[in-house]
Amino acid sequence: MPPRRSHKKSRAGCRRCKSRKIKCDEVHPRCGNCVKHGVPCDFERPEVLAELQAAAAAAESPATPASFDFGSPITPAAGPASVVPSVSALATPLCRAPQTPAVSQTTPPGHRLLELRLMHQYTAMTCKTFTFTAPVTEDIWKITVPNLAFSGSQHLADAILAVAALHLRSMVPNDKELVRASHAYMAASLAEYSAALTKGIDHTNAESLFLTSALIAFQSTATRVFMKDEVMVGAGNDVDADANRRRNQPSGCYAIPFSWFHSFQGVKAITAASWQYLRASPVVTQVINSQAVLQLDFTTGPETFFGHLLEGLDEELAAMGGGGSDTSSATNATGAPSPAAPSTSPGHPPPNKPAAATAELLSSTRQAYQHAVAVLNWAHKIPHKGAPLAFPATVSRRFIELLEERRPRALAILACFFALLKSMDSVWWLQGMARREVLGVVSLFNSDFFGADAYRTWWPHLEWAMRIALYEHPSGGGGGNSNGGGGEEPIPPDVWGADWYAEERALAEGQAHHGGYVRHIELLSQMGSAMQSIPSVPEFVPVMGDQR
Known part of the structure; x- marks a missing residue:
């Protein structure tokens, strides 16, 4: 008989696992069992230890009768660990004083108060900041979405609390409890969300997965503010x-902020993968139809507002495709640095790459740029309707690759996208975003990364973005939308380059003719473009230096 394998005992587990007499995996800052059951762990919150010890002592000592007081509320027993009253207790006359109510062993009182605070914040304020158009959508986020979470969708419930915590942080930035809550609830939501996607999408979870993906996108966007x-x-x-x-x-x-693109692309992927179920959901279709339908004009000439961003594209593509081993000339032609050796990044095919593959790459690059600029032109006309937020959700995967390669043209397009967010500067999760991100993108052109000539070459294409990012309204009202605080006062047409409300009327007529956003998705689904793929879960990384 072979000898038994040695077993190393450990006393370093968390207190909650010890009290339940189960093995703790000792993962910090929160053990796996506590994550699984959604309860606080004393690894992460040392103050929980005292609460656990007090609860254990109360459980071991017999309950003592208390004087009956009509003015004192009786806390109901809660949670699976609540003490079940005995038969004799049930037979006690109503005039007798009740026993001391059992306290939940899984959810400390402080934690319950925090969740109540967050849910109140969500229903009273946060839900109003998700919509820029139809009032009916606000009721969906305020009433229908929480009810759907209460029906058993843990990932949706955690996402609601995470976004609410982040909203409160924008008001009380130094509250450490809110910092921890915003990270912890989003991490828990992503874990449950990932598990649900692994099991598969069907008619029972399609709605909640779509709504959770939207809240993840909000969270990823808002986190950048901090x-x-x-x-x-x-x-x-x-x-x-x-x-x-x-x-x-x-x-x-x-x-x-690639998390922006990954999270908004996740919403698009969820919609595509579950459209056969979502199309029958009145909740989701109302949310989708509240968005302004994309009406893209692929005219590439200078007559469009952002048409200048495509100037020199033919020369850039020719340099990328015909450089052979001379890849340095290709990068110099676009203002990018010249590598010492031929690059094998997606934007620069190696010398031996087949001609057909190179042609396909160049074609996808052209289409990525043209589509991104078309979205900018459309969003520029009605930015106050939340149209700019369609950009990270609708650009192609190839455009994101071009950003990852730090292609100057892609970065100039990105700067113009961030400038469009100035129209929603008063919304808490977009406040200051335009100024911060545009200045950041432009700083790349003015750095050693691109070389001395890049800033001068690309400044004509960046000038509008810089002017909008730095714009301050004379009355101090900003150029924002009233949702989420702040006055609604559009940026003057001579500064912005378009009259929002005149353009809105024209686009509304086109939307009435072509149908709503649901009709737009129906047309896309009929094209059979990767509609059944399961979306990947966006990576959640807490903001560094943000654990105040």
Whole structure:
């Protein structure tokens, strides 16, 4: 008989696992069992230890009768660990004093109060900041979405609390409890969301997965507001340096918020993968139809507002496709740095790449640029309707690759997108975003990364974005939308380059003719473009230096 394998005992588990007499995996800052059951862990919150010890002592000691007081509310027993009253207790006359109510062993009182605070914040204020158009959509986010979460969707419930915590943080930035809550609830939501996607999408979970993906996108966007300037443009740490090397970016440069694109693209992927179920959902269809339908004009000439962003595209593509081993000339032609050796990044095919593959790459690059500029032209006309937020959701995967390669044209397009967000500067999760991000993108052109000529070459294409990002309204009202606080006063047409409300009337007529956004998705689904693929879960990384 072979000898038994040795078993190393440990006393370093968390207190909650010890009290339940189960093995703790000792993962910090929150053990796996506590994450699974959605309860606080004393690894993460040392103050929980005292509460657990007090609860254990109360459970071991017999309950003592209390004087009956009509003015004192009786706390109902809650949770699976609540003590079940005995038969004799049930037979006690109503005039007798009740026993001391059992306290939940899984949810400390302080934690319950926090969740009540967050849910109140969500229903009273946060839900109003998700819509820019139809009032009926506000009722959906306020009433229908919480009810759907209460029906058993844990990932949706955690996403609601995470976004509410982040909204409260915007008002009380130094509240450490809210900092921890915003990170912890979003991490828990992503874990449950990922598990649900792994099991598969069907008619029972399609609605909740779509709504959770939308809240994840809001959270990813809003988290950027809390980034410190030195984190964004200062020297990065080792983790940042590794990510920068993978994305061809030197440490210490402005970091493009790729989480924006990944999370909004996740909403698009969820919609595509579950459209056969979502199309029958009155909740989701109302949310989708509240968005302004995309009416894209692929005219590439200078007559469109952002048509100048496509100037020189033919020469750039010719340099990319015909450089052979002379890849340095291709990069110099667009203002990018000249590598010492031929690049094998997606934007620069290696010398031996087949001609057909090169042609396909160049075609997808052209289409990516043209589509991105078309979205900008459309959003520029009705920015107050939330139209700019369609950009990170609708651009192609190839355009995101071009951003990862730090292609100057892609970055100039990105700067113009961020400038469009100035129209929603008073919304809490977009406040200051235009100024911060446009200045960050432009700083790349004025750095050693692109060389001395890049800033001068690309400044004509960046000038409008800079002017809008730095714009201050004379009355102090800003150029924002009234949702989420602040006055609604549009940026003057001579500064912005278009009259929002005149353009809105014209686009509304087109939308009535072509149908709503649901009709737009129906047409896309009929084209059979990757509609059944399961979306990947966006990576959640707490903002560095943000654990105040």
